[in-house]
Amino acid sequence: MKYLGSNQTNNKKIPETPPKPVEKKIVKEKPNIKKDLTTEKPKKKKKNILKFRTGRVSLTGKMFFLDNLSTMLKAGLALTPALETLAKETKNKYLKKVILHLKNRVENGQLLSVSMKEYTDVFSEMIIATVEVGENTGLLADALGNLASILKGQKKLRSKVISAMMYPVIVLIALVTVSIFLAMFVFPQLVSIFEGEGIELPFVLKAVQKSISIMENYGGFVLIGAFVLLIIIWLTLKLPKPKLVLHKLLLKIPFIGNLIKELSLTRFAGNLNALLVSGLSIVKSFEIVAKTLNNLHYRKTTKEISVELAKGMSLAKTMSKRPSLFPSLTVQLCQIGESTGTLDDILKKIASYYEERVDNVLSNLSSIIEPVLLILVGLAVGLIAISVIGPMYELTLSFAE
Numbered sequence: 001m002k003y004l005g006s007n008q009t010n011n012k013k014i015p016e017t018p019p020k021p022v023e024k025k026i027v028k029e030k031p032n033i034k035k036d037l038t039t040e041k042p043k044k045k046k047k048n049i050l051k052f053r054t055g056r057v058s059l060t061g062k063m064f065f066l067d068n069l070s071t072m073l074k075a076g077l078a079l080t081p082a083l084e085t086l087a088k089e090t091k092n093k094y095l096k097k098v099i100l101h102l103k104n105r106v107e108n109g110q111l112l113s114v115s116m117k118e119y120t121d122v123f124s125e126m127i128i129a130t131v132e133v134g135e136n137t138g139l140l141a142d143a144l145g146n147l148a149s150i151l152k153g154q155k156k157l158r159s160k161v162i163s164a165m166m167y168p169v170i171v172l173i174a175l176v177t178v179s180i181f182l183a184m185f186v187f188p189q190l191v192s193i194f195e196g197e198g199i200e201l202p203f204v205l206k207a208v209q210k211s212i213s214i215m216e217n218y219g220g221f222v223l224i225g226a227f228v229l230l231i232i233i234w235l236t237l238k239l240p241k242p243k244l245v246l247h248k249l250l251l252k253i254p255f256i257g258n259l260i261k262e263l264s265l266t267r268f269a270g271n272l273n274a275l276l277v278s279g280l281s282i283v284k285s286f287e288i289v290a291k292t293l294n295n296l297h298y299r300k301t302t303k304e305i306s307v308e309l310a311k312g313m314s315l316a317k318t319m320s321k322r323p324s325l326f327p328s329l330t331v332q333l334c335q336i337g338e339s340t341g342t343l344d345d346i347l348k349k350i351a352s353y354y355e356e357r358v359d360n361v362l363s364n365l366s367s368i369i370e371p372v373l374l375i376l377v378g379l380a381v382g383l384i385a386i387s388v389i390g391p392m393y394e395l396t397l398s399f400a401e
Helices: 033-039 061-075 079-089 095-106 110-116 125-139 140-196 203-238 240-252 256-277 282-292 296-310 314-322 330-342 343-400
Strands: none
Touching: 061 079, 061 095, 061 140, 079 095, 095 110, 110 125, 125 140, 125 256, 125 282, 140 203, 140 256, 140 343, 203 240, 203 330, 203 343, 240 256, 240 296, 256 282, 256 296, 282 296, 296 314, 314 330, 330 343
8 A cells, every 4th residue: 555645644545446457459351362372382201312214224233343342341331432433333323322321321321131121123132132141140241252153154144145046046037127127118010020921820929919908908907906916915914814824835845945944943953052151041041942944834833832841841841842944953953952061162163054055055056046946047048949949931932932
């Protein structure tokens, strides 16, 4: 209370009224929807480091990476500077980005095998598993060297197959090209001459004339039908079951089936040896090897063997149940390897054995195919000659008369 005035006796107590609190009015601002729609910028998406997966790394590029990385690690260079050096040396832009990304991951403390799992289009499951085992055992350089050796062997076989098939393919293309040229430009001229002189056409020229007539009248439909048929066949063979049936049939074709079988056994034994040497279990090794085989029948069978091995069955016993895929010699050698504890060495010898067989077959392939092609070319030339020489002789006689 406050007392007003100087005379305290007459002073009256006047209570002081406390000031009223000022109420603050909160004015809610209405959002300007129009402004928000026009001025608000969309949030920028974070760039994905893996967005550049548009390239392709060849078998040679993978060999370059594995072989040189192994060499540098054996020379005593640390993993990070080794990857940095490889990135500078490689010419493949995609592989360069992959290596730099691996280097960054390793610098941040991530294992190389874990980093590789982000690039399954470059590093197969076999490469990743072998690198992982090499990291765990401290033998990463040796593991990388073994992988490089396997890829070198695969490239060598691929080159031999391509070079062996090059000659017959070129001859067949030349034969087809000459036949089309004769049918389109030479035979029609001969047919018009022979018909003008009233000479009966031989069977070959009649067939060519009929084919040309069909193509002129219904050529568009024929081409569209052939194209659709090829697409249907291609899409059908993309399905797992039809593709598996085709791969089974290929193994039954004489000569070609044996070649495919020996190529599959070479890769099977070589890859299995590399995985076992790296320290991986036999069951896991079979699971990975199955994915490296090109023939689907061998791939499916290898997966089945891995399941049987996981149940405790011996390798020799599981292989002996499939004699059409695993010859008795291979089964016996694997049995010896299991009993003596030298399965990895036995598999290496099996891979070398079948690789030599494939080399011999491919080396002799040209000598086998060449006479067959010469016979085919001779028959084609003889058929054309007989078809043309007979009517030409009659035409010459008519001019002489």
